Amino acid sequence: MMSDFNFEIRPLTDILRIKHLGYQTYMPHYAHLWYNAEGMDWYLHKCFNESQLALELANPEVSYYCIQVNGEDAGLLKLVKNKAPLDQNPQQCLYLEKIYFLKSFTGLGLGQKTMRWVFEKAHHADFELVWLMAMDSSQKAIESYKKAGFSLLAPSRLDDIEFSRLRSELRGMVILAKKI
Template structure:
C-alpha cells in the first residue's frame, strides 16, 4: 500500500523496547496466537463457555486473514523487546455516532497479555495510536470498553478519553451482567497545535 503513512513505531529510537509493528494478512497465524493468549488472560470470565465461541468467531487465522485484508482495517502487533505481547486493531475511517462532523478513527481492539501489563506498554501504545491517527489526519479517536472494566476505563481516562455514550452487546453466549459497554472519545489536534 503506497498511500500508507509511515508507522510511528518505525521512527522510534533504537532504544525503545515497545513498538507497534504493522502486519499483513500473511501474519494472521501469529496475530491469532497473540490474540488468543491476550484475550484469554483477561476476558474468559465474561462467557458461559469461557470465551470459546468468541475466540472462534474473531481470532482464528482464517477469520483474521480476511479481517486484516479489509481496506479500512489496520492491525499492529505490540512488541516488547521484539516479542509479541498483544495487538491493536484500528478502523481508519469510522465515524462516531453523534459526532459525525469529526474525521474519526475507531480503536476497535487493544489486547495486551497480562504478563506485559503494568509496565507502561498500554501508555506507549496509546501514544503511538494517537500518532497514527494524526498521520491519517484524524480529529478524534473513539473506542468501546466493557462497563465492568473499571481499570480499563480509568486507563483510558488517563490517556485523555472521556465518556460519551453507552452500548449494549447481545451475544447469548455472554453472561448478561457483562453486556454493558461505555463509548469513549478523545479529540486530537495536530502535533504542532498541542
C-alpha cells in the same frame, strides 16, 4: 515499572500470528466474562478465525499491529479507519477496536505508550477523533483510558442475542472518545 525497554509497534499481516496472539492475549484477561468455555471459544473463533482475518486484512480500512517489548510480542492492536461512533463523520474517526496484552506485559505502562502511538498515527492521518468501546464493568480499563485523554461519549450494550453466551450483567459498554 520497566523504563529502559525497547517498545515498538509493527504492522501485522500474518494470519496465524494474529490468531495466536489474539487467543494468548484475550483468554487470561476475559474468561470470566463468559458463562462457560464454549462461549469464549465462540467469541475467539468469531474474531480470530482464519477466513475472518483474511477478509479483514484485505480491507484497507483495517490494520493489525504487534506491540513488542525488546523484540518480544507483548500485545495486539487493531485499528479501523473511517468507522464512527453514533452520529460522527466516519472520515474523521479512527476506531481502536482491540488493544490486548499478554498477562506478563501488563502493568508496565504499555497501554499508555500504545495510546500515545495511536494518537500520533491518527494526527498524521488527519483523523479528528479516536474512539473505543469498553465494558462498563471494567473500571480499571476505563480509568486507564481516561488517563490517556478519553472522555465518556455514551453508554451502549452488546446485542443480547448475538452475545447470549456472555454474562448478561456484563454486556454493558461505554463509548469513549478523544479529540485529536
